[in-house]
Amino acid sequence: MAEPLESGQLAAYFALTEVGSLLQHAVEGQLRDSGGITYVQFQILMRLWEANGPLRMTDLADGIVYSRSGLTYQAAQLEKAGLVTRAPSPDDERSTVVELTGEGRALVGRVLPGHVEVVRQLLFTPLDDGDVRTLGAVLGRVRDHMRAAPPRSARSRRKRS
Amino acid sequence: MAEPLESGQLAAYFALTEVGSLLQHAVEGQLRDSGGITYVQFQILMRLWEANGPLRMTDLADGIVYSRSGLTYQAAQLEKAGLVTRAPSPDDERSTVVELTGEGRALVGRVLPGHVEVVRQLLFTPLDDGDVRTLGAVLGRVRDHMRAAPPRSARSRRKRS
């Protein structure tokens, strides 16, 4: 174990981290300027937006790598900003369900186009359709692999099944 | 402007962000456990390690998206930990040159194999050589494009030419 990566692997790894980093910073700037929200908050709002309905805190936490207290903090911020509501779940009194307000939905609608534009210009401008398909396929495979083998940090409370 | 992304683009974008995020978290855990350093600190050490000699603060800042004061802070942390030295440049008295100490070099040597192993297991296990080549080529093109068109945040002091 612990042989060095091949140079091709190293190049791919470095390119991936640099692209991810530059993209994230550009996106963070756009989100701050156009909506006054952070990237984490945007992720939370997007999950709620996609869900098109209320989600439990636990469901929100899955996929967004995060401590539970951190999520509570962010949910409180978003609630203060009037973008989401929190209420006890009818099904399970222990759970809190979070839902997008009209204002939250409006904010996503206002912010998303610019977000998409940044991503398009930075990420997709130099790629043709074949590149995009390939990229999606390869990274999709990697993502599935990562999800299946979650060594995350072996530090959090046992998650799910 | 502001048309939605094609679904293929969206899939590629989501896969990229999720892979980047999961990978970064896994790597952060490994760096903390094996070397007691953060990812940012690791990036700084790696740049110095690759440079194989002293670098000015400004050179260090390039490539690591970062405010200058943030870099000063991290360099101070690394100096306190005995991993780097800082000294005024002989060429330009305004500049500070940062250099890896023996201890810093040893730390990189100690941490890098495990780092590589995490990356290999998470990122490269599900990929064959062709995938890796393609991924590196496509992302390399994106990276070059991003470097050329740096809208970063149009907020920092003008950088370079």
Place this chain on the structure above:
DNA sequence: TATTGTTATACTCTATAACTATA
């Protein structure tokens, strides 16, 4: 005057542990 870097400050974010309440 422009550039390099540091400092002071204030704020945001994050994690850990302790705690409450429900299943």
Place this chain on the structure above:
DNA sequence: TATAGTTATAGAGTATAACAATA
């Protein structure tokens, strides 16, 4: 006893602006 979530606290990281020194 286990699970869902919150709170308290404390620390690390970041950015902005003001600053000093050199080119």
